């Protein structure tokens with residue numbers, strides 16, 4: 001158990017697989033009260049059962065981050081269950097990569113909706129509660145794509161640059177009261193590449209994923225940020241695999 005993490009109410013979007021799932025397990029094992037959200041409710045149910053069997057404190061609710069009312073309901077649910085919210089990990093994301101010339105407008109829109117609007121919905125729902133409480137912590141998951149652009153990833157990177165800009169703005173606007181941490185993973189084991197419909201981009205990503213970090217490496221970075229004393233605001237963490245692709 002970790003003293004700073006123990007008892008904290010931590011909401012995690014996109015908790016049904018990959019980084020979100022791993023973060024839920026790690027924080028619950030450290031004594032946090034975790035609230036899981038994602039669209040695949042049966043996954044959340046199974047994960048919650050496992051966490052409970054290990055003695056963890058957990059609730060879950062079906063959540064589509066693209067729907068602002070859904071996000072409001074998720075935050076309200078957490079407050080009803082645990083009385084407050086200490087941290088929201090805005091983690092849900094999709095990455096259907098392709099070159100711009102493929103014109104996959106629907107996929108671009110989905111990335112914008114989930115990766116940008118989803119984070120904004122999380123802020124809109126949680127910020128008033130944190131203000132009322134006089135404190136709170138946003139952990140927003142960006143990517144190394146928030147710092148550099150690569151072919152097939154123009155729109156994905158644009159969404160992550162946006163998450164970085166929004167996080168920085170949020171920190172400036174709420175300084176001293178609310179903590180904001182941007183966590184930017186390099187390639188990590190998860191189901192993220194499953195959302196790639198473009199054959200070429202999918203094959204390239206399969207190759208690249210050979211060096212992937214375990215999802216727990218990112219969960220550890222999130223725990224580090226959360227476990228700091230109240231006066232310490234960890235701004236940005238970039239975590240990459242050490243091996244070359």
Ligand code: NDP
Nearest residue numbers: 014016017018019039040064065093143187188190191192
């Ligand atoms: P996964 O695909 O394993 O997890 C993504 C999660 O997001 C799932 O739980 C999924 O749940 C959820 N999700 C997708 N759409 C929605 C939605 N509309 N509403 C609610 N939840 C949604 O991938 P990762 O764990 O890798 O992704 C987590 C974050 O990490 C993302 O923001 C991603 O961009 C970022 N990242 C990942 C990297 C990697 O290499 N893996 C590298 C850099 C950043 P469900 O389908 O059940 O809704």
